[in-house]
Amino acid sequence: MKKRFATIIVVISFFRVSAEEGMLIPSLIMAFENDMKAMGMRLSADDIYSVNQSSLKDAILHFGGGCTAELVSSQGLLLTNHHCGYSQVQSHSSLENDYIKNGFWARSMSEELTNPGLTASRIVRIQDVTATMFQGTEGLSGEEYSAKVQANMETLIADARAGNHYEAEIKAFNYGNDYYMIVKETFKDVRLVGAPPSSIGKFGGDTDNWVWPRHTGDFSMFRIYVGADNKPADYNPDNKPYEPLRFFEISTKDRIPGEFTMVYGFPGTTEQHVSSDHLEYIMNTERPARIAMRDKSLAVIGTSMNSSDLLRIQYASKQARIANAWKKWIGQIGGLQSVKAIETKRSREKAYNDMAATRPEWKSKYGGVVKDLNNLVTEFKDKDFAYAMYIEYLYVGPEMYKRARELQEFLTGYESMDEATRADELEKLRKGGEGFFKDFDRETDRKIFVVLSEEYMKQQPNSRLDQFLGDRSLEEVSQEIYSTSIMGNKENFDAFLNHINDSIVQYILDNDEGYVLWKALNDDFFTNVIPEVRIFEQAKNELLSIYVEGKMEMFPDDKHWPDANSTMRITYGKLEGSAPHDGMKYTEHTTLDGILAKNNTGNPDFEITGRLRKLAEAREYGEYDQNGELWVCFTGSNHTTGGNSGSPVIDADGLLMGVNFDRSWESTMSDFMFDASRCRNITVDIRYVLWVIDKYAGAGHLVEEMTLVDESQKAYKKRKKRFAKLNTCDGDCCK
Numbered sequence: 001m002k003k004r005f006a007t008i009i010v011v012i013s014f015f016r017v018s019a020e021e022g023m024l025i026p027s028l029i030m031a032f033e034n035d036m037k038a039m040g041m042r043l044s045a046d047d048i049y050s051v052n053q054s055s056l057k058d059a060i061l062h063f064g065g066g067c068t069a070e071l072v073s074s075q076g077l078l079l080t081n082h083h084c085g086y087s088q089v090q091s092h093s094s095l096e097n098d099y100i101k102n103g104f105w106a107r108s109m110s111e112e113l114t115n116p117g118l119t120a121s122r123i124v125r126i127q128d129v130t131a132t133m134f135q136g137t138e139g140l141s142g143e144e145y146s147a148k149v150q151a152n153m154e155t156l157i158a159d160a161r162a163g164n165h166y167e168a169e170i171k172a173f174n175y176g177n178d179y180y181m182i183v184k185e186t187f188k189d190v191r192l193v194g195a196p197p198s199s200i201g202k203f204g205g206d207t208d209n210w211v212w213p214r215h216t217g218d219f220s221m222f223r224i225y226v227g228a229d230n231k232p233a234d235y236n237p238d239n240k241p242y243e244p245l246r247f248f249e250i251s252t253k254d255r256i257p258g259e260f261t262m263v264y265g266f267p268g269t270t271e272q273h274v275s276s277d278h279l280e281y282i283m284n285t286e287r288p289a290r291i292a293m294r295d296k297s298l299a300v301i302g303t304s305m306n307s308s309d310l311l312r313i314q315y316a317s318k319q320a321r322i323a324n325a326w327k328k329w330i331g332q333i334g335g336l337q338s339v340k341a342i343e344t345k346r347s348r349e350k351a352y353n354d355m356a357a358t359r360p361e362w363k364s365k366y367g368g369v370v371k372d373l374n375n376l377v378t379e380f381k382d383k384d385f386a387y388a389m390y391i392e393y394l395y396v397g398p399e400m401y402k403r404a405r406e407l408q409e410f411l412t413g414y415e416s417m418d419e420a421t422r423a424d425e426l427e428k429l430r431k432g433g434e435g436f437f438k439d440f441d442r443e444t445d446r447k448i449f450v451v452l453s454e455e456y457m458k459q460q461p462n463s464r465l466d467q468f469l470g471d472r473s474l475e476e477v478s479q480e481i482y483s484t485s486i487m488g489n490k491e492n493f494d495a496f497l498n499h500i501n502d503s504i505v506q507y508i509l510d511n512d513e514g515y516v517l518w519k520a521l522n523d524d525f526f527t528n529v530i531p532e533v534r535i536f537e538q539a540k541n542e543l544l545s546i547y548v549e550g551k552m553e554m555f556p557d558d559k560h561w562p563d564a565n566s567t568m569r570i571t572y573g574k575l576e577g578s579a580p581h582d583g584m585k586y587t588e589h590t591t592l593d594g595i596l597a598k599n600n601t602g603n604p605d606f607e608i609t610g611r612l613r614k615l616a617e618a619r620e621y622g623e624y625d626q627n628g629e630l631w632v633c634f635t636g637s638n639h640t641t642g643g644n645s646g647s648p649v650i651d652a653d654g655l656l657m658g659v660n661f662d663r664s665w666e667s668t669m670s671d672f673m674f675d676a677s678r679c680r681n682i683t684v685d686i687r688y689v690l691w692v693i694d695k696y697a698g699a700g701h702l703v704e705e706m707t708l709v710d711e712s713q714k715a716y717k718k719r720k721k722r723f724a725k726l727n728t729c730d731g732d733c734c735k
């Protein structure tokens with residue numbers, strides 16, 4: 001942990017009305033209030049984030065640790081993405097009740113389904129604790145210094161938790177230039193209320209994933225239940241719906257291209273400060289190799305999935321997981337190449353060094369950091385590459401390796417356990433094995449093993465794998481492993497479990513080709529690769545800490561924002577399309593008619609139900625239409641990333657316009673470099689969500705529970721004029 005006191009001076013131009021990058025800390029949003037107002041927002045900073053009164057932040061929850069969700073009624077009704085609630089929907093599904101395929105709607109609260117382990121957290125407050133963390137450390141060093149910082153942290157956390165049911169954690173921002181304490185309230189009884197069929201919630205499948213134009217109804221609904229005191233409680237049938245401090249009112253108003261939009265949620269990771277050499281390594285070496293590995297496994301999985309329904313079901317979610325990042329990476333490289341990101345990085349680094357040279361104190365502090373960062377990458381890139389390849393090969397690769405890892409974890413400590421614990425652990429392993437082999441096809445995994453081993457050996461010549469193979473061919477070894485090993489074969493695994501308490505266990509493992517191979521690779525990974533990568537990460541973070549401090553100090557007029565770290569952030573922009581390719585322009589919205597058009601192409605990813613077709617052909621949009629169209633999705637220039645799934649997309653008055661769920665392919669580069677002219681987030685329009693709930697699913701009682709806000713023609717015209725003016729002027733008239 002590093003001690004640094006950088007004064008964050010946020011001076012931003014108030015004359016800008018174009019979208020800007022940045023994922024801002026809600027408790028500091030007042031610094032951006034004027035800029036947001038210049039873009040048309042009519043809320044105050046206090047409406048967005050406040051600790052003294054309820055504010056929008058209280059209606060936004062961290063859902064299941066990886067997504068965002070928002071409250072939309074006074075009775076704890078939560079809205080998030082279909083892909084965020086997917087595993088819950090799946091776990092309640094069976095052949096008789098196939099909710100994945102047909103959707104699910106609780107007709108009353110008593111039909112809502114419990115989800116053990118699922119949580120939703122509300123942020124109580126976000127507090128800058130940088131100064132307090134380092135209080136009393138002056139003059140200390142080494143262990144004394146660390147102990148004092150640790151003690152300060154513990155006191156801060158204990159104070160935050162005293163006399164309440166909150167949790168608190170302290171997180172580093174800006175690579176340790178700042179520390180914030182996040183105090184949160186975690187709800188533990190979160191029940192499934194409804195989800196559309198996959199043909200709506202996952203419409204477009206992998207074909208459309210990361211792609212605009214998009215027509216996915218990517219939403220699902222949950223409800224938070226609490227104890228009689230309205231506080232979090234474990235699941236109990238007597239729990240009551242949560243009465244939130246704040247919930248979103250919903251905009252059914254006509255949308256206006258160019259109007260203000262804001263996304264408020266929990267973005268996971270961005271890397272805006274990577275150095276030029278690092279970016280070059282990522283774009284030209286690391287990502288292409290990872291993509292090549294996944295090309296290979298996806299081809300095998302695709303062939304298998306097309307060959308039978310059973311295989312299609314067994315590999316559906318694995319395929320989706322592997323393909324999601326694979327497709328994003330391809331988009332990222334393309335985007336970064338077309339904006340010449342490496343050149344841009346180099347020229348920014350030059351500007352940084354030039355500025356550092358203007359003052360002796362800057363020169364000594366910041367003058368060498370860019371060079372050090374780039375040198376560090378040169379020094380460690382082989383190790384980092386080995387790490388990436390091991391992740392792809394051992395963790396994303398043949399599932400036989402996953403079995404081996406779980407077996408090793410199980411055996412560690414097994415000897416020293418008492419009888420009862422042993423029996424428990426053994427039962428867990430048996431259950432785990434059942435779940436694993438249920439979705440495992442031996443021949444598919446064997447083929448994945450062959451193609452990935454080939455690619456791995458190409459990327460990492462002379463590895464432990466080559467040593468293991470010796471003169472034998474991959475084909476030969478794979479046949480051997482998948483017929484004799486415990487790891488790649490259910491019968492062998494079950495037989496092994498029956499002998500788990502016998503003394504021959506170790507002998508069996510030592511002679512199991514699959515296990516021996518996995519162990520050789522895994523040992524190399526943990527002894528020779530991981531420790532080096534840790535050193536790299538730590539050294540990189542220390543340099544980035546200096547680099548970022550220099551940016552803030554030497555370029556105080558730039559907009560500075562800390563990289564995403566799964567904490568609550570705000571980003572704002574406009575409802576707008578883009579033109580990322582020569583000769584091509586994306587409009588900002590899609591409609592229900594577009595679903596029919598895609599369906600007509602015959603691609604199975606665009607299958608729809610007869611009911612949707614009938615309703616769409618009848619064009620009965622009720623009060624949800626706009627000029628005779630039903631908007632399905634729209635894009636905006638808001639800077640989002642993974643974790644922002646399910647985030648509310650909010651209009652100038654704080655009303656809910658839709659639910660964020662993706663980015664366009666051309667804009668996935670924004671994890672490294674945001675480009676306002678091409679980076680677009682994708683939102684499912686709340687009016688389509690309401691239409692599906694109301695007209696498609698017949699669950700109008702849920703719409704009744706929400707508060708819908710429309711406007712008169714006169715008010716619409718006035719609003720339209722206002723945004724038109726804001727978007728054409730570039731001076732004081734914007735305020």
Ligand code: ARG
Pocket residue numbers: 083202205206209210320321324642645661662663
């Ligand atoms: N690309 C989105 C995200 O990163 C959606 C993923 C779910 N959809 C899919 N077809 N796999 O999470």
Ligand code: GLU
Pocket residue numbers: 067640641642643644645661662663
């Ligand atoms: N689908 C992503 C998620 O699950 C959001 C898309 C993105 O990366 O922007 O968070």
